[in-house]
Amino acid sequence: MQEAAAPRISFVSLGCPKALVDSERIITRLRAEGYELARKHDGADVVIVNTCGFLDSAKQEAALLTAKRKIAEVDAAMLAAACTGKKTSLKAALSDQRVVAGLGNIYVCEALHRALLSPKRIASTIASKSGAPNERAERLVGSIKAVLNDAIEAGGSSLRDHRQTNGELGYFQHSFQVYDREGETCKTPGCGGIVRRFTQNGRSTFWCPKCQK
Numbered sequence: 001m002q003e004a005a006a007p008r009i010s011f012v013s014l015g016c017p018k019a020l021v022d023s024e025r026i027i028t029r030l031r032a033e034g035y036e037l038a039r040k041h042d043g044a045d046v047v048i049v050n051t052c053g054f055l056d057s058a059k060q061e062a063a064l065l066t067a068k069r070k071i072a073e074v075d076a077a078m079l080a081a082a083c084t085g086k087k088t089s090l091k092a093a094l095s096d097q098r099v100v101a102g103l104g105n106i107y108v109c110e111a112l113h114r115a116l117l118s119p120k121r122i123a124s125t126i127a128s129k130s131g132a133p134n135e136r137a138e139r140l141v142g143s144i145k146a147v148l149n150d151a152i153e154a155g156g157s158s159l160r161d162h163r164q165t166n167g168e169l170g171y172f173q174h175s176f177q178v179y180d181r182e183g184e185t186c187k188t189p190g191c192g193g194i195v196r197r198f199t200q201n202g203r204s205t206f207w208c209p210k211c212q213k
């Protein structure tokens, strides 16, 4: 039987000189154990971030790297697989932290709105019976990535906020398209609908019944 290939590891070292010395030791050890170290994160199966808690700049950079890595990992096949055969709502399926880790309530609302998909839609309708992603899953993946990227850009400073412990990547209130906009006009070009709010699985869902189908 052939042995499974060892995961390709990308190593990032941040922080003080002590962390750098530790990193050198770990890298030497990994190489000795036969692991292949990738130069770029994109080609790696695992990204290890060695950082320290003393330097704010190191903390920020580690948070940013982790957030970017999460975004890169989201794809249509993964979303479809998580929704196949699920009779729950699409909102509930996306809120499951096992599907897209760190995708908080705000981001789920924003991503569904951007993808023009209803939060009430049955989750399994973004996949074929065999679990392959359909056009809706493709649209949703693009929206999730766009929303998270916007959050990183807009919330660059709040990524550094230690008080933020709710799992959201950062604040980007000023660019909300639907969240917290109950009764206001939908921002989808040409829609003109009114944003509504309702409670879904104990959380507030904001959506536009006119353009989100």
Ligand SMILES: [Zn+2]
Residues within 6 Å of the ligand: 186, 187, 188, 191, 192, 193, 194, 208, 209, 210, 211, 212
């Ligand atoms: Zn609308």
